[in-house]
Amino acid sequence: MLSIIEQIKQGQLWDFHGGIHPEENKTISNQAAIQQAGIPSQLVLPLKQHIGGKGDILVSVGDVVLKGQPLTQGNIAMCVPVHAPTSGRITAIEPRTVAHPSGLTDLCIVIESDGEDRWVEDRTPIDDFSSVDPIDLIERIRQSGISGMGGAGFPTSRKIQSGIGKAEMLIINAAECEPYITADDRLMREHAEEIIDGIKILQHILTPKVCIIAIEDNKPEAVKALNQAVTDHDNIIIRVIPTKYPSGGSRQLTKIITGQEVPANGRSTDIGVIVQNVGTVFAIKRAICDAEPLIERIVTLTGNSMSTPGNLWVRLGTCIDYLMELVGYKADKKHPRIIMGGSLMGFTLPHQQVPITKITNCIITPDKKELPLYNHEMACIRCSSCADACPTSLLPQQLYWYSKSEDYDKCNEYNLNDCIECGACAYVCPSEIPLVQYYRQAKSEIYSRKQDALAAERAKLRFEEKNARLERDKLERENKFKQAAENRRKEMKTENKGGDDAIAAAIARVKAQKAAQESGVAAPKPAVAAAIARAKAKQAEAAKSETSVPDNSEMAKLREERKQQARERKAKLAEETTATDSDKSEKKDAVAAAIARAKARKAAQAEEKTETPVASEEKNQNTEGSADPKKAAVAAAIARAKARKAAQAEEKTETPVTSEEKNQNTEGSADPKKAAVAAAIARAKARKAAQAEEKTETPVASEEKNQNTEGSADPKKAAVAAAIARAKARKAAQAEEKTETPVTSEEKNQNTEGSADPKKAAVAAAIARAKARKATQAEEKTETPVTSEEKNQNTEESADPKKAAVAAAIARAKARKAAQENNKKEE
Template identity: 65%
Template sequence: MLSIIEQIKQGQLWDFPGGIHPPENKTLSSRTPIIQAGIPDELVLPLKQHIGTKGDILVAVGDQVLKGQPLTQSDMSMCVPIHAPTSGTVTAIEARTTAHPSGLTDLCIVIKSDGQDTWAPQTKIADYTAMEPGDLIDTIRLSGIAGLGGAGFPTGRKLQGSLGLTDIMIINAAECEPYITADDRLMQDYAQEVIEGIRILRHIVSPKLTLIGIEDNKPEAIKALEQCVTPEDNILIRVIPTKYPSGSSKQLVKLLTGREVPSGGRSSAVGVVVQNVGTAFAVKRAVVDGEPLIERVVTLTGEAFKDRGNVFARLGTPVAYLLDKYGYQPDKKYPRVIIGGSLMGFTLPHANVPITKITNCILTPKRRELPLHNHEMACIRCSACADACPSSLLPQQLQWYAKDKDYAKCEEYNLFDCIECGACAYVCPSEIPLVNYYRQAKAEIYARRQDEANAERAKQRFEAKQARFEREKAARENRFKKAADDRRKEMAATGGDDAVAAAIARVKAKQAAAATGQDADKKPAVAAAIARAKAKQAEAAKAGTTDTAQPDNSEMAKLREERKREARERKAAKLAAEQNASSDSAAEAAPSGDAKKDAVAAAIARAKARKAAQAGNADATENAAPAADAANNDADPKKAAVAAAVARAKARKAAQTGNTDAAENTAPAANAANNDADPKKAAVAAAVARAKARKAAQAGNADATEDTAPAADAANNDVDPKKAAVAAAVARAKARKAAQAGNADATENATPAADAANNDADPKKAAVAAAVARAKARKAAQEAAKAQEADKAEAPTNEPVVDSSNGDKASDANALNADASEPVDPKKAAVAAAVARAKARKAAQPVTDNDVSDVVPDTVPETAPDAVVETAAPEAIDPKKAAVAAAVARAKARKAAQEAAKLAAQEKNKEN
């Protein structure tokens, strides 16, 4: 039986299933020789132009590069570098749209040409036969050569995998796809260089037989190759029938050798290696001429091109540059630019896409030349696709699973055996773009496989890391264990104990010593502190004290008592030095420069004077005032105010008992004490004095009224003009009351007293004082009215009778009308009215001696003014409460004025 090689030499050919015979349309571009396309101003070089991985970038933006200079590098066999197609400057390294069916972007190096086209240093090999195959493979790889037939598989990697396994080497010159004539013109114009490249490949692979497979529609190329081949080359040219896709690697192997490449395998699995004609030409240029792959032959065809043919285009040349240079006239209705042939090509999203190593054709068809198939219809299950498939697949089922994204089924039906020739889509009557479904499914499967591979690598790295940690942990434990064993052995050899056991024993000994108190000598300070604490507790227990936690403040209390005693002695000394002064001179000399202290002293003096008056000792009263004045210069202003209030209360009691001498002495004391006092406190004192004067007038004590008026006059020298007007009105009302009682002298003294009482007072406090005075005046007026009614009943007169109570209210109203410009808050006025009604109910009751309860608490003893100063001071006078009281007083005054007016009208009517 003849061997395969013998059968081939005898001219036997085989066939593959399926295939189609579309219109070739090759004569559009195959009639003219290859020409240079020129150098554009800008070249865009994608980093990945082949099957495999990207290289590492060697240049940066702004670098000057030379023609043929490598731009990337890599030590991997599946990565080939790219080179500068011309000399120029790197202007950008960025993402640009690449020649791919997806239309996506990829990282690219952009070079601006300088127009010089200067070569970098070249390495030429004069005699490649003297070199080892491995060195030649490295040269081919570093020259950036990949399969130029369309797949882009790295040539160096394919040759490396074929060493020692190849019986037959096939040079693919079929170029079966319609419109493409790049290989045809290359063989016609550069047949000698193509044959030289085949010889280099034969030297590397060392096959038993070399075949050139070429279709019978290329007679000029066949003739050119036959003229260049010699008998010593052992190269056979086999002409095969024109059938699509006979140019596919697996189908060509089947045609020429009868061997079938297994599913998922490569041609090297059956002892065959396949290289393209363009690849052989590039190998010759790289090895013999020292030129890396920087340009390739590209077919420019289609009716939209004015100048059609084949050109040497530099890698990175924009398609738009070729379209403009060769007279592209787009179709008006459906302009299209296709990379590749009419069956395996894809339409570009735009023309700014660069030429790459796998770009063999630019097709620009007219609409009538290549009709559009945009109306996908339902599959009619005609099986035409299955009959046309050269790989014996089931295109219909694959399309279903791909559309349903059932990628497991796609792999089960051998999706990756599809060569994407497009024969199935070409014959489909429903115009289903089957190849597009297959490409999309393949891309998704590739992506999933990559993710799984990455996950597997990550898992392996994690497991390796964990294993390393475990090994390191075991090593540490073994090292510690060995060290401990060595220590024990050493201690046993030297007669010592185990160090760990000794340390544990020491710790236990310390704990036992602490529990039994044996550690006291090491901590004497702590022990001493505990002992002292226990001693104190024992003493407290002996003394009968149960709460040892409370501190003993007896010493501090003694110190405070001693300081109080010394203060009292100093005050007594000052009183003794001033006892010989008269009451008037004492009142004038009493101020010590501090208004608050003088007011306190005056208040204490008045309190003592009232006590003396009650006992009938007028002389003692006169001497006590200056003494108290001097003793309390340093008192607190609030306490002094309280004391003054208490003094005024006692003075009213003394006046009621008929002690006029005490009232006479008390008034000058208060007058002198408040000349330089705090304006606020002075105003309060003046108001209280006026109240006392009214009570004294009701009792018929004219002398007391005369003395009280000047006291109020002196207390308020600097009062606010508005408040002074109010005080004057109040004084006038009192004068009218005194006139009704027949006491003309009291009326004369009341007016200056009210004028002087508020000169220095604070406006707010003065208002409070005036309100208090009016309230008490109304009470006194009610009592006087009762007495007058009794007198009228006994001895009626011709003079008009006026109700003193109402007259008092009327006078108060007149006084308040004098200050009508003073604003009143409506809310406060409402509150004041409510308080006034409550006080009115109280006023209806008999007036007692506790009229000062609003200022001084009822619990304050009358005989202890010092105590009053200390205890009642916090309740002296609140400004807000004073304002409320003043508002209430004004409201009552207005009501009283209205009633007085009515009564006066009635009396006049009676007289008339």
């Protein structure tokens, strides 16, 4: 039996299930040679133009780039970089509409071309690729950004790498089975030799047993050009296959050439076959031999709405509107349409600002007659035409029901992922059901759920690993603590013989603490418990050694410490109590002093008002102030003490006080009420003596009065001055009594009665003061008034209370002298 390779060399071909024969419409664009589309003013380059992930951006807005300069880089196998198609400046990196059936946006790099088209300087072509390691060639292909250009967009480097050591057959897909598309046809006609060079590079990398170029029989010019480029020693077979759609699919082409089926959810490399598109082979040759990355490709521009259809070399990133101007596109007024891709597998673009990518091979602008505009979906009639046309032997009718009802488990069960979305089922459907749209939507949802499940699984694994790590850490800590405890036990046993007793003591302490916590009794301090344990341990040692007297030194020290702490606590409590008592006594003394000062101020105010009569307010204050005998006695005692000190100081410079005066002072101090009455009488007599002096001498200046009045601003000083004045007044009164008539019985009775009642005595004293003031006012009218200069002096001197008090004392001394002289004259 001949092998598959021998059968292939003999021209054996096979067929695949299903397939259709739509109208080709290739002659519209394959009659003219490939033209250059030129360089547009702006290029929009999507970061993702292949199957896989996006690369990392290497440029930023404002950078100047050169032709062939990489704009992104990829460090994973399923990622290929994007290069600058021309020189210019980066104007934006932003989302733009991309070539996708959804019409959504994706991140793009926008280049404003400068028109110079300058290449990068570090280009290094490889002249002899046969001397280069295949791994280095694969890396060069990956860095050149080459992906499948037949429409799938699978990274070429990844596909080649997966076929090393596995691929026995290399199949070059030149079928180009879809209607309207002629890009590969024109490429093979004009660049057959370069395509053969690219095949030789792949042969050097993969080392297959045979290489087959599969081309449909509707391209005779391309077959002729390839036959001229291939020589006998190239080990390349050109195999012409029947025209049938979709014979250009990877699975279908493998079945036609080898007769083998690619397994479900598998790849052609699983059966030793690797398939590459003819456009991809040409790009490999450019990358290796010319050091040109993938920056342009051939695009078929066709359709009845174009005036000059054909094939153009188009820079990647060129927008559709720029190409439409080149081919003279005339849009239909009612229903303009631009389809990217073939008539069966393509999709309608939302607008003309969509860029050309690496997988764009055709742009169709049909009119209303060329392709039907609307599909009026009707109910499925279960004719099974879709199943008969399916090239992958699926059941499109079942998949349609499950996709529409969102039963994705059933979709997977019926191998929805094996659908190549060729559109043959929708093409033959009499109900005009857009089956491919349902399949695409179901595939997207399945993929999204699969990604969510993978993310959840990764999160679950991370959670389980975290818990396992925490458990390991916990066990390590426990083992560490156990080992440390064991080491301590060993050390205690080696240090002393009674180590077992110490361990037992420690266990006992722990148990005692637990029992204390349960019973609510406070456990002893650690130091105390340790001392007790040590004492017990020593007692146990002594008992073992049969010693009669145990060592209680530790217990004695512990008792002494407790006693010392108790003594300190008692001393602290005593200090706090003493401080509290002293604070209370200080508060009481302060209250008493404040009361005395207030009463002194009231008395001083009553004395100082000599010009106007006593107001009813002063009388009320005097009456209320005398209502409390105890407080009045306290204030009088303080005043008498201060008066005595002042009197002693004056006696040194003046005549000594007679024994009679001393007795009176002593007696007056014995009774507080009598002292208050005597003080009032003394004040009245002092005022009389002052009036007498004013008749013969210069009247007392208003300066002294003002000083006295303002000197009372300080209550304490005013009280002292008042006490001194009362004492001196009493002395002057005693001197006058010797020369004048004795006090009448009426006055004595009044004094006696006044002394019996403090309130009456205060009232009498106030009446006497009022009479004295009236007499003074009467005398001042006849005497010379006080000058304005003296008043000013009084006002200035009254600013200082001390000076005012001194001036008042001097005035009182002069008054006494004047009284004594008057007494002598009368005698």
